Amino acid sequence: MIRVMVNGAGGKMGREVVKAVHADSELTLVGGIDPTKDGQDIGTVAGIEPLQITMAPSVDDVLGNNKPDVIVDFTNPAVIFENAKKILSAGVHLVIGTTGLTEEQRNELHEIGLKNQANCLVAPNFSLGAVMMMKVAADLAPYFPDVEIIELHHNHKYDAPSGTSILTAKLINDAKQAANVTSSEDLTRESLPGARGAKVDDITIHSVRLPGYVAHQEVLFGGHDETLTIRHDSLSRLSFMPGVVLACKKITSKPGLTYGLEHYL
Numbered sequence: 001m002i003r004v005m006v007n008g009a010g011g012k013m014g015r016e017v018v019k020a021v022h023a024d025s026e027l028t029l030v031g032g033i034d035p036t037k038d039g040q041d042i043g044t045v046a047g048i049e050p051l052q053i054t055m056a057p058s059v060d061d062v063l064g065n066n067k068p069d070v071i072v073d074f075t076n077p078a079v080i081f082e083n084a085k086k087i088l089s090a091g092v093h094l095v096i097g098t099t100g101l102t103e104e105q106r107n108e109l110h111e112i113g114l115k116n117q118a119n120c121l122v123a124p125n126f127s128l129g130a131v132m133m134m135k136v137a138a139d140l141a142p143y144f145p146d147v148e149i150i151e152l153h154h155n156h157k158y159d160a161p162s163g164t165s166i167l168t169a170k171l172i173n174d175a176k177q178a179a180n181v182t183s184s185e186d187l188t189r190e191s192l193p194g195a196r197g198a199k200v201d202d203i204t205i206h207s208v209r210l211p212g213y214v215a216h217q218e219v220l221f222g223g224h225d226e227t228l229t230i231r232h233d234s235l236s237r238l239s240f241m242p243g244v245v246l247a248c249k250k251i252t253s254k255p256g257l258t259y260g261l262e263h264y265l
């Protein structure tokens with residue numbers, strides 16, 4: 001049995017992860033961390049039967065004796081880097097769904113993980129469909145080098161652009177460079193700043209935040225008198241759970257830091 005703890009267990013994703021880990025026969029839920037749910041019962045917070053597990057206020061409280069094998073983190077971009085350093089330094093494997101880590105920070109976590117035999121997965125998106133969308137987008141990019149991304153999320157999301165759109169843009173850029181193709185010149189000049197969205201390398205990303213949405217993304221390719229659009233929709237947070245459960249089971253066999261769930265499939 002793999003002993004799993006959830007950081008951010010009281011949040012929108014954390015509550016679903018608690019339920020998914022509890023329901024899996026190869027995983028044992030051994031704890032949850034959330035500053036404002038400190039002392040509460042994890043089953044009550046997640047809306048399942050009482051589990052007799054009390055939530056801890058911070059990772060500092062769970063990295064002493066009786067550490068878990070794996071911590072799954074869905075907290076927020078402001079706290080992820082400092083928490084990840086502590087968790088990996090304590091020799092605990094770490095599955096990160098939280099967005100916002102820079103490439104430089106991921107490199108630092110890779111070194112800390114190797115030094116402490118603690119593996120780390122940073123996956124901007126755990127849904128199978130989103131991983132496939134990114135793969136197909138990269139496959140299409142050499143044939144359609146003119147491409148923009150629209151990502152659409154609920155209005156309680158803290159960060160923009162989304163982690164998924166940033167990884168999608170990176171994969172598209174890598175594919176374009178490998179194929180030695182470039183996009184057409186953008187002749188538009190903004191009369192209002194921000195009208196053309198944000199750039200990740202060469203790719204424009206537009207972020208929509210509205211109540212009602214969960215997590216959605218369109219990748220739009222423009223060609224000669226034709227366009228091609230691929231779209232992915234997460235209809236609920238359950239869409240991320242098979243990926244999170246898979247990551248908890250595979251992480252022991254992937255040394256260092258891995259970026260993207262595709263490397264686990």
Ligand SMILES: NC(=O)C1=CN([C@@H]2O[C@H](COP(=O)(O)OP(=O)(O)OC[C@H]3O[C@@H](n4cnc5c(N)ncnc54)[C@H](OP(=O)(O)O)[C@@H]3O)[C@@H](O)[C@H]2O)C=CC1
Binds near residue numbers: 013058079097100126
């Ligand atoms: N990789 C993927 O597939 C997905 C990634 N995400 C990402 O996951 C992250 C969380 O998303 P979501 O669940 O919607 O956000 P929520 O705000 O609903 O949940 C975050 C939780 O973390 C808690 N928290 C804040 N600071 C700490 C801390 N220092 N230690 C422990 N817990 C803390 C929050 O408590 P409080 O509310 O009291 O601040 C809250 O309960 C985001 O970065 C989001 O982009 C989301 C969906 C899928």
Ligand SMILES: O=C(O)C1=N[C@H](C(=O)O)C[C@H](O)C1
Binds near residue numbers: 125153158162164215
């Ligand atoms: O905040 C969210 O909700 C999501 N965040 C991730 C991201 O930033 O890409 C994954 C998914 O889009 C949901």
